[in-house]
Amino acid sequence: MNDSDKHALENNFGKDRGGGICGGMSRFKCVCAYDGTDFCGWQSQVTGNSVQDFIERRLEAIFKRKIRIHGSGRTDAGVHADAQVFHFDAPWRHSSDALLAALRSGYPDSLQILKVSKVPENFHARYSVKGKRYVYRIYLGRATPKIARYRWSLGEMELDLEAMNSAAKILIGTHDFTAFSANRGAEYKDNPVKDLRKLEVVRRGREIKISTEGSGYLYKMVRMIVGALVEVGRGRLSEADVARALDLKKRSNLFQAAPAKGLTLEKVFY
């Protein structure tokens, strides 16, 4: 896919794209982690309580001017990240380590800048993405307070993992995932065909971990897939129902998006 295709596909974000770098500016790639519980998501909001808002305020304090950051993609309110990636252009003439030191202070415990590195100006945190890994955590029972923020507690029940993994296999591959997405409004048009490379359900004690890697995801797609797989695990949906939903390419009432708190963006691949 060339640059102009990408631009056409992702045209809603074209305005934020930034274009070429002006003289004296360098491009920096950053990795950050956050506990999404108390943020209203990644994307800048008028409330100023998004992850992006916190980081841009810090950049403004350092550079005495507004600097826009470009994330690898949004995460919804309540979704966590172990390694979200963003880039920005800034007139910084010292080392990346010095920029990391300046950039990583002044946040609440729930947000941390992990890495800063100088990158070529053709790197773009969103358009250069090759894939992402998400992990969704479920607890069979009541998760204790220290872990409840990062898990969907299903209460005392059992899930049929074999059935869940069989249904997961149906979803692996390149498909139109419209059935597993939520409507974000007419202005958000994304190509509904995504390549899901991995979707795996593993259990350890009362913990269930659903890991997925894919080229990209539609709005709420991971949470919709988890919601469907849990219905399969409870015996309320069959593998055939999942296959049928995928084929229909239409949103249904058979399953709901799983709660945001169980979801963590683990890695962005470039």
Place this chain on the structure above:
Amino acid sequence: MNDSDKHALENNFGKDRGGGICGGMSRFKCVCAYDGTDFCGWQSQVTGNSVQDFIERRLEAIFKRKIRIHGSGRTDAGVHADAQVFHFDAPWRHSSDALLAALRSGYPDSLQILKVSKVPENFHARYSVKGKRYVYRIYLGRATPKIARYRWSLGEMELDLEAMNSAAKILIGTHDFTAFSANRGAEYKDNPVKDLRKLEVVRRGREIKISTEGSGYLYKMVRMIVGALVEVGRGRLSEADVARALDLKKRSNLFQAAPAKGLTLEKVFY
């Protein structure tokens, strides 16, 4: 120690003591866990945002009357509990499991009721305590957001664990721990002699865990001990300084209380 001695010693709490149980009432012992970050501590406050306030509001909703709970002791704002114990008297004629089911709903994720059991009326969550185990967690570096709420992040540094454990040995035993306490105001008079049965520093990777078991603790005593041990680990205090501080039985400026967020009440012994 007989009951009247205890009453004299702990006379500040005498008002809350509850006395005998009226007809039709039973006494229940409860175990609860909380992430202390967003509570203003255990003890009831006018803000209504203490752990006690949340539980008493739930009890009032169940029993349609005000029911006072009695904790094993207070925890400060920001301190966590894996197993805090409290008791209350209530006119409940069904099973303890049914009371647990009624009592454990309606809280934020940060508070969870783990167990309810009917106990004899001479059980008292505070006066029957035989000891408590606390754990304090330190991170050498920057703890990531998902664990930072429960750890004191010291940044990139090393601590001399051998020196810390040697200093810890000085504190084990029955001592007047006034040097390792903070002043809570003249109305709080507690016997400063406590029996510290265990105080141990262990390391695993960048994590340091300081565990302590004792008959009881003065106000902020665990956090003051941790503060002193970290100064020893950094080489800014010697074992002799710690021994001298203990002997002096006076608060000093040699060390400060470690932050509340690293501390967890792990177990109350009866």
